[in-house]
Amino acid sequence: MFGKKSFPAPCVMGDESIMSPKSHGTSAVPVQNNLRWGCDRDTADRICNFNRHYAEYSGYFEKTNFIKDAKANPEEINFYDSNTGKLLFTAPKGRTMDEFLTESRAHGWPSFRDQEVNWDFVRVLSDGETVSVDGTHLGHNLPDKKGSRYCINLVSVAGNPTHD
Template sequence: IFWKNRVWERYMFVWKKIVTSGEQHRGSSEVKTVLKPKKSILFGIAVIVFLLVAFLMNSSFINPLSLIIQSTGRLTRGVYCNNKNSEITMNSKANERVKVPVFGEESIMNPKKFGTTENPVQSELKYGCDVKLASNICCYNRHYAEHYGYFMETEWIENVQKDAVTNYYDSVNGKRLFFAPIGRTFSEFLKESQSHGWPSFRDNEVDWDNVRILKDGECVSVDGTHLGHNIPDKFGNRYCINLVSIAGFPNQD
């Protein structure tokens, strides 16, 4: 105990010498020491914090903004998102209480010829989407996503119909998966998608013949294409979808 106290006293003495400057004020019966933080130290700490936040916001490892935005809605659901390679992990028990029109079996995502799909991603995609990125996300992935706001960096906003419903097709086989906006304006659809960072669809904007929701919240096509995740908010189910997964050209068969 004696040595612990001595070490602690020495530590506090050194810390005060480094971080603070002391001024002694004589009171009525004792000497009081008023510790004032050095401005240079505080400024240095502020700079370090600023640089750290700036690094994290632009890092390929994690985007805190994605984490905050995607976590809104259900506090019982754990959601984690990276920038560049966004991972979304959901609380499966919480998701089992979510009612979706059509649940799917895990077997949909069993290994196939091209990851979880029988065919590769189309050789060319709409909106200038990156084919290699689409292949990685659609066929060889269960948890990761295009980075926050990716859809606004493509040609999507220039080419999407503003006054009519737009159909979105599977980037692998060209089946229709989503159609939006339904029951709202394009501006409302765009605003919600921008606020969350990914195209966000509601129950009535999903083609349930071709889309399934797994028990952990993963949103997939009936043919094994990874699409995104269901992350409900106070308004109901919200399907947070990768644009590269729904940028296919329609199947002509």
């Protein structure tokens, strides 16, 4: 199911070494306490740090406070790494919040497009796995006729911003 793929630009490709074992699974740190939108910390920790292929269940994000927050903030929402607090995605960009939510609901996970990715901290591995530069498993790039589409676990991007 996961083999080498060719992805449309502007994906920033990463090396498998990003996901090498660290002090907490594939990350140097565990998931933050008090994740946003009421996301479950134990689920987040398993998916972010001890997993390479699995995901939260389809529609999980709709069972959280995320939709309510998105409708209350229809301009843009920032999504932060649940481990490090680094900014990974900002959505919607180039589309409305309704379009972002409609596409996300259709696929079962928050679905981001290239212009919504912060390529300073996000990489795509050769099999499509989408990860943070710090080793957080985020989801997968599943391109469609519109280009790259990043199906991302909400628990992976429900962190709070940190300032280094």
